[in-house]
Amino acid sequence: MIDTNISKDDKKFLKLALNLARRNVGLTGKNPSVGCIITLKDIIIGRGNTQPGGRPHAEIMAIKQASNHPLFRAKREIQDINVYITLEPCAHETTSPSCAKAIVNFGVNRVIYLATDPDQRTNGKGKSIMEKAGIECIETRIYERENSDVLKGYLKQKKTGLPYITLKIGSSINGKIATKNGESKWITNSLCRKRVQLLRSENDGILIGKNSIFADNPRLNLRDQYESIENKPIFILDTNLEISGLGNLAIFDNVGKDKVRIITNKDLKDNVTKRHKFFKGVSIEKVSKEQRFLNMQEILKIVSRMGVNRLLVEGGARVWTSFLKTGLFDEIVIFTGNKVINGSAISCFNDFLPLDARLGDFPNLTLTSLLRWKDNIEAKWIANS
Numbered sequence: 001m002i003d004t005n006i007s008k009d010d011k012k013f014l015k016l017a018l019n020l021a022r023r024n025v026g027l028t029g030k031n032p033s034v035g036c037i038i039t040l041k042d043i044i045i046g047r048g049n050t051q052p053g054g055r056p057h058a059e060i061m062a063i064k065q066a067s068n069h070p071l072f073r074a075k076r077e078i079q080d081i082n083v084y085i086t087l088e089p090c091a092h093e094t095t096s097p098s099c100a101k102a103i104v105n106f107g108v109n110r111v112i113y114l115a116t117d118p119d120q121r122t123n124g125k126g127k128s129i130m131e132k133a134g135i136e137c138i139e140t141r142i143y144e145r146e147n148s149d150v151l152k153g154y155l156k157q158k159k160t161g162l163p164y165i166t167l168k169i170g171s172s173i174n175g176k177i178a179t180k181n182g183e184s185k186w187i188t189n190s191l192c193r194k195r196v197q198l199l200r201s202e203n204d205g206i207l208i209g210k211n212s213i214f215a216d217n218p219r220l221n222l223r224d225q226y227e228s229i230e231n232k233p234i235f236i237l238d239t240n241l242e243i244s245g246l247g248n249l250a251i252f253d254n255v256g257k258d259k260v261r262i263i264t265n266k267d268l269k270d271n272v273t274k275r276h277k278f279f280k281g282v283s284i285e286k287v288s289k290e291q292r293f294l295n296m297q298e299i300l301k302i303v304s305r306m307g308v309n310r311l312l313v314e315g316g317a318r319v320w321t322s323f324l325k326t327g328l329f330d331e332i333v334i335f336t337g338n339k340v341i342n343g344s345a346i347s348c349f350n351d352f353l354p355l356d357a358r359l360g361d362f363p364n365l366t367l368t369s370l371l372r373w374k375d376n377i378e379a380k381w382i383a384n385s
Helices: 008-023 058-067 099-106 125-132 144-160 190-202 210-216 250-254 271-275 296-305 317-326
Strands: 035-040 043-049 081-085 110-113 136-139 164-171 176-178 205-209 234-237 260-264 283-286 310-313 331-336 365-373 376-383
Touching: 008 035, 008 043, 008 058, 008 081, 008 144, 035 058, 043 058, 058 081, 058 099, 099 125, 125 136, 144 164, 164 176, 164 190, 164 317, 190 310, 190 331, 190 365, 190 376, 205 210, 205 296, 205 317, 210 234, 210 317, 234 296, 260 296, 296 317, 310 317, 331 365
Parallel strands: 081 110, 110 136, 164 310, 164 331, 205 234, 205 310, 234 260, 260 283
Antiparallel strands: 035 043, 035 081, 331 376, 365 376
């Protein structure tokens, strides 16, 4: 059943489960980041969240901890045990029992979860397994917005087969991302750059265009307090495979060639390309072109095939424009610095509609958050459906 009339304690434990799920966003690969709390007579005996790489699942981690709790090991009754989860426990089995079966085997009275799993291998089947074992199962819609934010990459991937796409932009007050000669370091302040590290940690992959590589030769690695997190796969868009002209890439030194995929329109049968030492250890994928741009749908299928549910697009203007023009983006996070730069400088976006387009033809976005970092601003805008 779907129930919004749950107790104050139930809400508290679900909120704790949601906080656990949020901790590992961007670390669980193609699996969703889920949180789980197990209580015995309103005392928490088990906590768990989906582990880096996607296994073990949150329920398994919580059950393991609860099984060793002194209160559980002492005499207890099944009717005293509740499980709080942010997503319906999985029903499918691989090398181990499903989470739904693990909960049944553990022995509980009640399971409350925040969302049905859209994966067709589960999608109500987890609930059915538990109910057949006599467990009361409740789906509640509280914290729906917060939980959807945690699961947004997973949910979109299951619904459309495409990742959740965030365009990350750093600009001046008047929307410029670099001076006319390409200088861009630093338009925003150090606090904004730390926030970018958080964004990278929360996404499963990073996409960038060849022009941004030439202009900045960025590292794109995780730094500061995030340096213990494994670096994310990098997707570089390079229509004519010109990037080898740069010499060495900072990405190769800081992230590693094995995590880099170059997406191009160039014929990969070119033996010169194959033999070029620059490309040794780097994966190269060919996609078709649509007018002057690489085919975005084909690019995103490659990204999805790599298990990326949340994709951070770091630039530049040509790439951001292609996502804007095709409508294949979900949100824009823009960091605005405190500088005003010449009108002839490089803008965030190129023209994507005819020059005589009317104001009503341009996309409207919805502002969902606004943060101040000293004299800089971070704004998050979501695309209107």
